[in-house]
Amino acid sequence: MSDIRRRLMTRKADIGETRIADIPAQDALREGEVVLSLDRFSVTTNNITYAAYGDALRYWTLFPTGDAAFGMMPVWGFADVTASRAPGVEIGARVFGYFPMADTLVVQAEKIGRGGFADASPWRQTVPDIYNRYVLCAGDRHYSAALENSEALFRPLFITSYTAVDFLRENRFFGARQIVVSSASSKTAYGAAWCLKDDDVRVIALTGARNRAFVESLGIHDAVHGYEAVETLDASLPTLYLDLAGDPELRRRVHARFGPALVYDCLVGSTQSDSFTADDPALTGPRPVFFFAATCLDNHRAQGTLNAFYERFLADQSRFFERVVDPASPWIRIIEHQGLEAAAQVVRRLADGLSDPAEGAIVRIVR
Numbered sequence: 001m002s003d004i005r006r007r008l009m010t011r012k013a014d015i016g017e018t019r020i021a022d023i024p025a026q027d028a029l030r031e032g033e034v035v036l037s038l039d040r041f042s043v044t045t046n047n048i049t050y051a052a053y054g055d056a057l058r059y060w061t062l063f064p065t066g067d068a069a070f071g072m073m074p075v076w077g078f079a080d081v082t083a084s085r086a087p088g089v090e091i092g093a094r095v096f097g098y099f100p101m102a103d104t105l106v107v108q109a110e111k112i113g114r115g116g117f118a119d120a121s122p123w124r125q126t127v128p129d130i131y132n133r134y135v136l137c138a139g140d141r142h143y144s145a146a147l148e149n150s151e152a153l154f155r156p157l158f159i160t161s162y163t164a165v166d167f168l169r170e171n172r173f174f175g176a177r178q179i180v181v182s183s184a185s186s187k188t189a190y191g192a193a194w195c196l197k198d199d200d201v202r203v204i205a206l207t208g209a210r211n212r213a214f215v216e217s218l219g220i221h222d223a224v225h226g227y228e229a230v231e232t233l234d235a236s237l238p239t240l241y242l243d244l245a246g247d248p249e250l251r252r253r254v255h256a257r258f259g260p261a262l263v264y265d266c267l268v269g270s271t272q273s274d275s276f277t278a279d280d281p282a283l284t285g286p287r288p289v290f291f292f293a294a295t296c297l298d299n300h301r302a303q304g305t306l307n308a309f310y311e312r313f314l315a316d317q318s319r320f321f322e323r324v325v326d327p328a329s330p331w332i333r334i335i336e337h338q339g340l341e342a343a344a345q346v347v348r349r350l351a352d353g354l355s356d357p358a359e360g361a362i363v364r365i366v367r
């Protein structure tokens, strides 16, 4: 069982509502077990989506609470190994991976190598491999302690931006000459726009009125529009919809606007919806196709191309980080929040759609 001393639990019926609970420590470590003490983690809309799909995509099963009304919202972050009965995973090692919002997590280490290990706990085997892997920072030549906040905040999102663009490129953008991106102010969306900067395809941003100035300030789109402007977009070019908003009404309007010019609908996110369902009898044109980064990585692993992929990805990710946190003109300010009480407030604001895209939230565990 996971040993969590203090944790922030999420009410499944209202993702913005959380409560801090104490859990008695586990008695003694069993063979193969490792205690990971969480140090810092990021919280973005992506984590809210994990919770929104907690039942459908089984994220609630990963870190059991024993209380059916509450679940652990998963987050990405850095931890230290503070106890270990797994040879090859040494006390003091720094790791990156998937965690509950909690002080500590006990994992059952397997597949241990220089680069990392996996958690073999049976309740974690219902999700793609990436969610159960812990990267040993000492074995990662792209690791930099100074970039931990950027890495925690962007890595899980940028890997999605990157694999989605890979997928679209491999398919020659399905013949599109322009890509319309919704929720363009989200990190996943502008990571994709950054990846597309040298491709021969126009990138058109759609965003909320509140976030338009932020998206314009990025300077990586050919045009930036508010959602009210969908009916004015240039529908003369073959167009691909890269959907981060997941809003069914917005999707209907985009499909209606582009008609036969819409060549593909790539559904990546659902910042404005709690349903990934693409079944909509009122929808004209191509059916939305869900893109899941974790499946892409599983495919790379199955084909033996995962190492080559990561070499390319990590080099490009470093360039992306350089741009995002460029001290001369940073895209966002990374704000460190202290403790699980502060994390509760970050979650509430994100769930209510009140976060500022110009800020990225990191939570530090206070010891």
Ligand SMILES: NC(=O)c1ccc[n+]([C@@H]2O[C@H](COP(=O)([O-])OP(=O)(O)OC[C@H]3O[C@@H](n4cnc5c(N)ncnc54)[C@H](OP(=O)(O)O)[C@@H]3O)[C@@H](O)[C@H]2O)c1
Residues within 6 Å of the ligand: 044, 045, 046, 047, 049, 050, 156, 157, 160, 182, 183, 184, 185, 186, 187, 188, 189, 206, 207, 208, 209, 211, 244, 245, 267, 268, 269, 270, 271, 272, 291, 292, 293, 294, 350, 351, 352, 353, 354, 355, 356, 357
């Ligand atoms: N398929 C995959 O493999 C995969 C992997 C990673 C992430 N994702 C998805 O990508 C999406 C973006 O995640 P992120 O962490 O990059 O987001 P983020 O940086 O936190 O950006 C959030 C943006 O989403 C919109 N938004 C959020 N909450 C809203 C609300 N309640 N009402 C209206 N608009 C709201 C706003 O953008 P606008 O005003 O611009 O709409 C906001 O600026 C998530 O749905 C996430 O699950 C998918």
